[in-house]
Amino acid sequence: MKRFPPLLLLAGPGILFILVTLILPLAAIFMFSFWRTESYELYADWNLDNYRTLMREPAYLVFLLRSGLGALATSLICLIYAWPVAYFIARHGGRYRLLLVLLLAAPFFTGVILRIAALQGILGPGGLINMALGILGFQPIAALMYTQTAATIGHVYLFIPFMVTAIYLSLVNFNFDLLETAKVNGAGPLRAFIEVTWPLNWIGTAIGIVLVFIPCLASAVTPRFLGGPRATSFGMSLGQQFGETGTWALGSAMGVVLFLASLAVLALMGLTVNLKRSGFTGMGTR
Amino acid sequence: MPMMTERKFSRRCLLKAGTVGALGSLVLGRPGPFISRAEAATPTLRLLMWQPYAIKETIAAFEEKFKAKFAPTFFDGNSEAFNKLKVGGTKDFDMVMADGFWPRLYFRQGLTKALDYGKLTNMSGVFADFHPDKFKLLADEEGKNNVAAPNCWGGYGITVNTAMIAKEDIGSIELLLNSKYAGHFSTNSRFEENIALMGILAATKLGTKDGARPDGKPFNPYNLTDDELAETKRLLIEQKKLLLTRYQDYDALERLMRAKTVWAAPEFAESYRKLTVLKKEGKVDFDVEHVLKPKEGGLGWVDTWMVSAEADSERTELAHAWINMFLEKDNYVRVVRSTGYGGVVDIRSLMSEDEIALYFQNRSAEASQLHMFDQPSSPEKWERIWSDVEAS
Numbered sequence: 006m007k008r009f010p011p012l013l014l015l016a017g018p019g020i021l022f023i024l025v026t027l028i029l030p031l032a033a034i035f036m037f038s039f040w041r042t043e044s045y046e047l048y049a050d051w052n053l054d055n056y057r058t059l060m061r062e063p064a065y066l067v068f069l070l071r072s073g074l075g076a077l078a079t080s081l082i083c084l085i086y087a088w089p090v091a092y093f094i095a096r097h098g099g100r101y102r103l104l105l106v107l108l109l110a111a112p113f114f115t116g117v118i119l120r121i122a123a124l125q126g127i128l129g130p131g132g133l134i135n136m137a138l139g140i141l142g143f144q145p146i147a148a149l150m151y152t153q154t155a156a157t158i159g160h161v162y163l164f165i166p167f168m169v170t171a172i173y174l175s176l177v178n179f180n181f182d183l184l185e186t187a188k189v190n191g192a193g194p195l196r197a198f199i200e201v202t203w204p205l206n207w208i209g210t211a212i213g214i215v216l217v218f219i220p221c222l223a224s225a226v227t228p229r230f231l232g233g234p235r236a237t238s239f240g241m242s243l244g245q246q247f248g249e250t251g252t253w254a255l256g257s258a259m260g261v262v263l264f265l266a267s268l269a270v271l272a273l274m275g276l277t278v279n280l281k282r283s284g285f286t287g288m289g290t291r
Numbered sequence: 292m293p294m295m296t297e298r299k300f301s302r303r304c305l306l307k308a309g310t311v312g313a314l315g316s317l318v319l320g321r322p323g324p325f326i327s328r329a330e331a332a333t334p335t336l337r338l339l340m341w342q343p344y345a346i347k348e349t350i351a352a353f354e355e356k357f358k359a360k361f362a363p364t365f366f367d368g369n370s371e372a373f374n375k376l377k378v379g380g381t382k383d384f385d386m387v388m389a390d391g392f393w394p395r396l397y398f399r400q401g402l403t404k405a406l407d408y409g410k411l412t413n414m415s416g417v418f419a420d421f422h423p424d425k426f427k428l429l430a431d432e433e434g435k436n437n438v439a440a441p442n443c444w445g446g447y448g449i450t451v452n453t454a455m456i457a458k459e460d461i462g463s464i465e466l467l468l469n470s471k472y473a474g475h476f477s478t479n480s481r482f483e484e485n486i487a488l489m490g491i492l493a494a495t496k497l498g499t500k501d502g503a504r505p506d507g508k509p510f511n512p513y514n515l516t517d518d519e520l521a522e523t524k525r526l527l528i529e530q531k532k533l534l535l536t537r538y539q540d541y542d543a544l545e546r547l548m549r550a551k552t553v554w555a556a557p558e559f560a561e562s563y564r565k566l567t568v569l570k571k572e573g574k575v576d577f578d579v580e581h582v583l584k585p586k587e588g589g590l591g592w593v594d595t596w597m598v599s600a601e602a603d604s605e606r607t608e609l610a611h612a613w614i615n616m617f618l619e620k621d622n623y624v625r626v627v628r629s630t631g632y633g634g635v636v637d638i639r640s641l642m643s644e645d646e647i648a649l650y651f652q653n654r655s656a657e658a659s660q661l662h663m664f665d666q667p668s669s670p671e672k673w674e675r676i677w678s679d680v681e682a683s
Contacts, residue, residue, distance in 0.1 A: 044670060045374055062675065064682035130535075131550035147474075151536040229480070234534045237681035248367075249482055250674040251374045 031264070037257035045251035055258035065242065065259065069266070072239040075153065075228070076221035079160040080168075083217050084210065086161070087168035094169075095176035106173055109166045117163065121230045124159055125150070128231070151233030159227040164220065168213035175209020204279075211274045219267045239263065335360040336609045339372050339387040341594065343630040344442070349622055356616070359609055368481055369393045369664065376402045376599070385602040386610045390592035391428065391664030392513075394439035398431050403597040405436035410611040413618035413636075417441060418655040421593060421635040428663060429595065439595035440614045443632035444658050445651070446583045447484050447590040450563040454577035455554040464492040464585045466555055468526065473533045475554040477547060480537040482677035483667060486523055487512040487590055488557055489530070491662070493522035495587040512590065513665035520676055527680040541565075549575055559592075564631040564649055571645070583651075584660060591661025593635065633658075 041050045059065045094105045112120055127133045128149040135145035149155060179202070187197040203210075225240035232238070243263065246256025334357075342365040350361045366372040369389050373396070376387060381402050389397060397403040408414060414422070421441040423429040429439050451461050455475065460466050467476055467489075478485055490512040494500035499519060500510045508514075515523065535553055538544040541561040547553040548562055549569070556562070563581035570578060583589060596617070598610045616622060623636040633651035647653060667673040 042671065044666070045370065045377055047378070062678070064675075064678035067682035068678075130547065130552040230539060233536045234531050234681075242678060242681065245482070245677075246674070248371050248374070250670050250677070251370050252671055252674050253378075255671075255674070 034257045034260045034264075037254055038261045040254045040257075042252050042254045047253050055255045058255060059258055059262060065239075068237060068239040068242045069262070071153070071236070072222050072224070073266075075157055075160065075224075075236075075238065076218045078157050079164060079221045080214050080218045082157070082161050083165050083168040084214065087165060087172050087213065088210075091169045091172035091176055095173055095179070096181065102177070106170060109169050112162075112166065117226060118230075120163065121159060121227060124162060124231060128155055128158065150231065151236075153232060153236045156228040156232035156236045156238075159231045160221050160224060163227065164217040167216040171213030171216055172206065172209045175206040175212075179206055208278050208280070211278050215271060215274050218270055222266060222270075223263055333358065333360050334605055334609060335362050336606060336613060337362045337364070337383065337385045338613075339364050339366060339375060339384045341365065341388055343632070344388070344594075344617075344626070346625060346629050348625060349617065352622070353613060353616055357609060357612055361613075368483065370483070370666070370670070373397065373402075373666075381599045381601040384599045385606040386613070387597050387599060388442070388594060389439070389597060390594045392666060393664070394595050394597055395428060395431060396666055397597055398436065398438040402600055403438060404600050404602070404607070405431075405438060406440055406598060406614075407611060408437050408440075410608075411440055411615050411618065413615050413620075414440070416620050416623075416636045416638075417618060418635055418637050420655040420658055426593060426659070428593070439597045440618070441635040442594040442596055442617070443626065443630060444593040444635055444655070445559050445591070445633045446657075446661050447488060447557055447559060447592070447664075448563075448581050448583040449555055449557050449585060450548070450560065450566075451580045451582065452548060452551065452554040452577050453580050455551065461580060462582055462586055464488060464587050467557065468492075468530050468533065470533060472554055474535055475552065476530070476534050477536055477538045477544060477553045477556040478530075478534060479558065480539060482673060483513075483664070484557070484590060485527060485680075486515075486520075486667070486673055486676060487662070487664075489526045490515045490519060490523045491585075491588045491590075493519050493526055496526075497522055500588070510588075510662075511665060512588075512662050514668040520672065524676045524679055527676075528683045531680060531683060548579070551577070559632070561631045567649060583654070583657060589661050590664065591658055592664045593658060594632070 037047065038055055039051050039053065041048045041052060041054065094102055098105050125132065129135070130145065130147075130150060132150070134149060138145055149158075183201050183205070184197050187201050192200065223240045223243075224238060225244045228236045228238040229241055239259065240263075243256055243259045246252045246259060336359055338361070340363050342363075345363045345365070353359065354361055364384070366375065369391070372387055372389065373393065376384065376397070377400065387397065387403065394403070398405070408423075419425055421429075421444065423434075423437050426441065427434070429441060430437050449461075449464070449466060451466070453461070456466065456472065460469055460471070466472075467478070491500070494510060494512070494515065497519060499516065504510060504514075505516060506514065535547070538547065538553075538556065541558070544553065544556055544558060545562045545565050548556065548566060560581050560583075563579055566575060566579045569575045596610075596614045598607055602610060617626065618636055620636060620638050620641060623634060624638050624641050626632075627634040627638070627650045628646075631650075633654070635655070637652070639647050639652050642650070642652065651657075
């Protein structure tokens with residue numbers, strides 16, 4: 006009796022799920038991007054106009070650049086902040102390590118809108134910081150709210166747990182005895198970090214960067230609520246195409262561009278990772 | 292016997308039985324032989340509507356009276372709801388809301404069906420200004436079918452903190468471009484109202500508003516010429532430098548105005564009404580004024596109820612019952628107090644003098660002087676302009 010290979014039976018539901026929830030919508034978006042919208046109607050007139058518009062109209066390039074720079078700034082700030090935190094937990098957390106990492110996830114117990122509303126209450130014109138400054142007799146800081154800076158602060162707050170977790174997971178598998186060896190061989194703490202700790206944990210850092218950079222690139226809610234009139238992001242503009250303006254075809258082309266940009270970032274980060282040197286054991290080739 | 296058991300519960304056997312069962316369920320249109328859908332017993336009215344009209348007490352009274360379930364889905368702007376029905380089809384909704392010219396567009400596109408005004412007995416309490424013979428947009432172009440029933444009305448006027456803005460600067464759209472008040476303006480984030488309102492000012496400045504129009508029709512800020520659009524874009528970019536933010540909801544605007552951070556903002560008069568009440572209660576120390584129709588002209592809206600083209604007879608009846616109940620005077624007092632919008636039903640006998648003024652109960656005739664919300668002549672062109680403004 007011919008039987009289904011067990012692997013196929015096991016993988017079948019997963020493959021079906023990915024097909025229905027990821028591949029098909031992506032294929033639809035890709036197809037729509039070559040169509041045309043007119044007065045809220047989608048016409049299957051195959052053309053490249055949407056891509057031409059995205060390349061020729063400076064507005065969309067500005068949105069992409071604004072989002073890219075915002076994502077880069079957020080990733081760098083998260084990286085600088087996350088490394089010492091993750092290092093401290095991994096090295097000195099002892100039996101509280103898991104608890105400390107779980108605490109990082111505490112903000113996720115509430116929704117993103119609530120977290121942004123809380124930030125508004127802290128950073129806003131009548132928020133906690135400016136109120137305190139007023140009581141102390143100082144002028145309020147206008148840049149705290151409705152600016153690109155405010156959007157970046159929001160992104161850092163929202164995404165930092167991803168970066169810390171990724172770096173921490175890399176560090177818990179790191180053999181800290183190697184630092185002793187480096188020390189015995191004459192390396193100072195900085196040199197040991199640059200030549201041993203950093204490269205051997207680069208894979209965790211790279212994953213952290215990807216986990217922060219890509220959602221930031223597509224982010225729409227944070228800049229919408231915190232960013233002000235000069236912080237319209239690529240994600241915000243993209244969302245508008247599928248809502249208010251009903252320009253689905255252009256929105257789809259923007260979606261494809263965003264997807265390709267994310268893939269490029271992923272590929273770029275992938276190229277920087279040396280699996281053998283990083284101590285990664287998931288490929289089974291060592 | 293063991294053989295029989297093995298055969299009975301083999302994987303193939305179970306798969307076969309499952310497939311046959313699933314197919315059977317699909318064919319019979321029900322989830323299983325012993326399960327019947329709840330809506331078979333309780334009819335459900337599915338609405339695509341603006342959230343402020345989902346008033347808890349009204350819904351509870353409706354569900355109680357008609358033994359029906361009220362299932363709302365909310366949207367923000369007209370185009371969003373229209374897109375939902377146009378792309379997703381009308382089968383998922385029995386009723387939909389819209390304002391301005393949109394009900395005609397819905398009807399023309401076959402998304403909604405004509406209403407039977409004979410079933411809306413409470414239309415007798417509605418101001419004459421909001422009956423289809425006077426407010427033409429409630430009927431189709433030929434005037435043969437009543438395509439929508441009125442609900443609430445208002446404008447997209449400018450709410451001003453009169454303690455901060457000089458009296459001589461109030462009354463014109465130009466206020467929103469006055470650099471004296473830089474950093475203290477806020478507009479909403481919707482492209483349609485921003486472009487249309489500034490379009491009125493642009494056409495006034497260019498002197499094209501009252502002249503002959505290319506389409507031979509009277510001026511409509513939703514149908515601007517290329518020159519007017521270019522001027523509108525210029526003005527919006529100029530205005531953007533003076534904005535503190537684009538508010539996302541009325542609570543945010545109210546907070547900003549209450550904190551005296553924002554001094555003037557075009558809005559649907561919700562914040563104006565809230566701040567007026569707060570002033571009376573002594574909770575704010577400044578007066579607010581709402582310019583419904585700036586001297587160059589203003590935007591207006593009359594929210595309406597429509598019945599989806601695919602609503603079956605039972606749900607069509609329910610939809611009429613809902614509209615009728617909504618327009619009933621006692622309920623309508625609750626509606627205007629809850630939403631803060633202008634009332635189309637004459638409820639002056641049930642309100643105080645202050646409330647009559649607040650809810651525009653004596654100003655229904657002004658609705659016809661406003662440019663009603665409409666579909667942009669070219670959403671694609673408007674989108675490009677808005678993107679240029681947002682990227683500037």
